[in-house]
Amino acid sequence: MFKTQCLFLCLSCVIISAYGNAVSFIDKCEWNDKACLVKSAQKAVPYFGNGLPEYGVKALDPINIDKVSLEESGLSLTFENFKVVGPKNCKIIGLERDEAPTYLRLEVECPIDVTGTYTAAGQLLFVPIEGHGPFRVKTNNIYIWAKVAVSTVDGSDGEKHWKIGKFEYTYEAKEKTLLEFKNLFNGDKSKAEPIEKILDENWSELMRLFAKPIISKIIHEIKDDIQSFVKVVPAKDLA
Numbered sequence: 217m218f219k220t221q222c223l224f225l226c227l228s229c230v231i232i233s234a235y236g237n238a239v240s241f242i243d244k245c246e247w248n249d250k251a252c253l254v255k256s257a258q259k260a261v262p263y264f265g266n267g268l269p270e271y272g273v274k275a276l277d278p279i280n281i282d283k284v285s286l287e288e289s290g291l292s293l294t295f296e297n298f299k300v301v302g303p304k305n306c307k308i309i310g311l312e313r314d315e316a317p318t319y320l321r322l323e324v325e326c327p328i329d330v331t332g333t334y335t336a337a338g339q340l341l342f343v344p345i346e347g348h349g350p351f352r353v354k355t356n357n358i359y360i361w362a363k364v365a366v367s368t369v370d371g372s373d374g375e376k377h378w379k380i381g382k383f384e385y386t387y388e389a390k391e392k393t394l395l396e397f398k399n400l401f402n403g404d405k406s407k408a409e410p411i412e413k414i415l416d417e418n419w420s421e422l423m424r425l426f427a428k429p430i431i432s433k434i435i436h437e438i439k440d441d442i443q444s445f446v447k448v449v450p451a452k453d454l455a
């Protein structure tokens with residue numbers, strides 16, 4: 217249920233690997249050869265992590281994000297000026313597409329390390345929370361599943377181009393996740409203690425709750441990158 221930049225990072229690799237070899241770092245695969253797709257996409261991951269300026273693709277590791285906010289279950293939470301490190305090390309564990317193609321299905325496992333500034337007020341799992349300061353969310357393994365619609369459109373260059381459509385996804389923190397919020401209750405340790413206990417014990421539920429806006433933002437960043445890429449590279453060069 218936890219999804220990250222690797223999602224689209226990998227998707228881009230998927231698209232490229234699924235459709236061709238005109239791009240130098242991509243190995244060609246038959247559309248139904250899953251093992252080949254996985255291997256080829258894995259090979260492409262670091263290229264997208266580092267960015268491909270010639271295709272309008274910004275580096276996706278790290279990703280810098282200005283601000284995301286969450287209002288849910290009595291909790292008001294903002295993350296600002298944060299950095300996401302790790303997508304370059306995503307591991308592709310599954311990849312398939314249909315022949316047409318109309319969709320891609322992808323499974324990845326990624327390490328992520330997110331650091332920045334948080335502001336919190338309200339309640340966290342029924343326990344009062346308040347604070348402003350540095351935060352960190354770090355895990356070695358977030359599992360992401362995604363299904364993405366793919367269509368073909370006419371580009372301004374007169375060529376056919378791929379286009380990413382609607383996507384659905386889930387993510388889940390598979391391993392214990394470090395959730396660190398400094399300066400809770402303005403440094404009042406006795407007030408911070410119940411929250412620190414929850415951050416330590418209930419990380420799995422909490423990841424479902426407040427990783428959502430972070431993940432969503434990251435996914436859109438990556439989607440933008442992929443759109444740029446397939447807008448520049450015609451479908452025939454990917455097939």
Ligand SMILES: *[C@@H]1O[C@H](CO)[C@@H](O)[C@H](O)[C@H]1NC(C)=O
Nearest residue numbers: 340341342414417418419421
């Ligand atoms: C948090 O985790 C503890 C330990 O697993 C559990 O007993 C408790 O019910 C959880 N709290 C909430 C609000 O889910």
